[in-house]
Amino acid sequence: MERQILAARWVFPVEGPPLERAIVEVEGSRIAAVYQGEHPRAVDLGNTALIPGLVNTHTHLEFSQLESPLGPTKPFAAWIRSIMKSRFTCTVPAGQRIQQGIEESLKAGTTCLGEIATSSESLQLLSADDRKPSAVVFRECLGFTPDRIEKQQQIAADYLQLGTDLELSDAVGLGISPHAPYSVNPDLYLNLVQQARDQGVPAAVHLAETEDELEFLTQKSGPFVDLLAELGLWDPQILRDGMRLYDYLAPLAELTSALAVHGNYFGDAEIEFLKQAPQISVVYCPRTHHYFGHRPHPWLTLISQGINVALGTDSRASNPDLSLWKELQFLREQFPNVSTDLILECGTLAGARALELSDRLGSLTVGKRADLALIRLTDDLVSDTGGAHLLNSRSYVSRVMLNGVWIN
Ligand SMILES: [Zn+2]
Incomplete structure (x- = not known):
């Protein structure tokens, strides 16, 4: 099964602290790995944050x-x-x-x-x-x-x-x-x-x-x-x-x-x-x-x-x-x-x-459903620390992944 390897400026697993310049790997409909670092085959999503749906x-x-x-x-x-x-x-x-x-x-x-x-x-x-x-x-x-x-x-x-x-x-x-x-x-x-x-x-x-x-x-x-x-x-x-x-x-x-x-x-x-x-x-x-x-x-x-x-x-x-x-x-x-x-x-x-669904979704945790929201961050806030600007009024949801598939 082909793995999707996604690189974002920030990844917010929610279970665990935010990770700067990090990777989320998706296999089929599940999250397969979440870690800080790089990957040679990663799709670079630019100045974005990946958060759970x-x-x-x-x-x-x-x-x-x-x-x-x-x-x-x-x-x-x-x-x-x-x-x-x-x-x-x-x-x-x-x-x-x-x-x-x-x-x-x-x-x-x-x-x-x-x-x-x-x-x-x-x-x-x-x-x-x-x-x-x-x-x-x-x-x-x-x-x-x-x-x-x-x-x-x-x-x-x-x-x-x-x-x-x-x-x-x-x-x-x-x-x-x-x-x-x-x-x-x-x-x-x-x-x-x-x-x-x-x-x-x-x-x-x-x-x-x-x-x-x-x-x-x-x-x-x-x-x-x-x-x-x-x-x-x-x-x-x-x-x-x-x-x-x-x-x-x-x-x-x-x-x-x-x-x-x-x-x-x-x-x-x-x-x-x-x-x-x-x-x-x-x-x-x-x-x-x-x-x-x-x-x-x-x-x-x-x-x-x-x-x-x-x-x-x-x-x-x-x-x-x-x-x-x-x-x-x-x-x-x-x-x-x-x-x-x-x-x-x-x-x-x-x-x-x-909703009694936390064993299946709600965080970027290995084995959970690959439901993600991709947040476009504002380009002028490059000195972001700890992802504090995630919820800035100008950042927005740019794409959504449902069950491992980008739907937009
Ligand atoms: Zn009501």
Whole structure:
């Protein structure tokens, strides 16, 4: 089998420090060697950096046709109204929107997705051939009133069965996503997490996204109550008195892997719990977080406590694009004191860990999938030390390798 021998100015294995003037060897679809130095048959990629393909741990590809994020952003329930309207009035077929999102993701260097889906189309498109990103596709379930419970459980069960019928490759996995505390009946939530546990699949839930959500849980008041009342779904009996985020986090700890998406308002109590629950990863969506004007995200505190923090773009309904690379650049700009290595790890290996794929991808490690992003570095920053300029605002993803094949 012919080896591809690639020489770049920088190589960021992620598992291990950055290597200057280094080589990545690819054999078939796997990484065969990573080392500092030269090779007589190497293809010189010039002033570039090779990094692992990016892992976008949280998307909703069905909104990929949106040209700009939806508003208003406050209260959050008003944005939920906008997204519901967008979903019901959109005339572009779902398959086309999802395909657009897959292509945009790949171009931006994303080779693995945590996708939230409201139909089976994401799963079908992502598993269609090996020119697609790896993915875990979570089926979203929603229903606040008790009469919705049975139907939603059936939807989840049918989806997991479909996964079995499709005979998926090991590049595509299934999951369940009870949407959020304000949209999922507490009993349905527990049942769905139980289903995930019984089937050995991960779950993803939007949690601690807004202050309004905390008010909804603890006081049964605020904009989410107004929204549910407007939809004819509000019944104060549905929520027990004194519910906390803990009631949603604790069941997730029973799974082999779970994503607490956003966690914008996780406080000391939740952090204490998460420290004891390594199966749960927190997914921080930096530009979406910024778009809604939330208070500073606790991601660095979470990481300092040993909690796995992955990154996501969320959808184009709250972000101008689906580029995880731009999320990394945004973090670089917002957090000048945080190391490039840490930011890059959040966007690669931490995402792979969150999706239970870190034995196969997420770093440039011998034996893992040869999923790479080639970053064009800026030519005027030649005095780079330790690759500190990797995430410079002018560097960009110029090529992407998927499973050992350059796809652009
Ligand atoms: Zn989301």
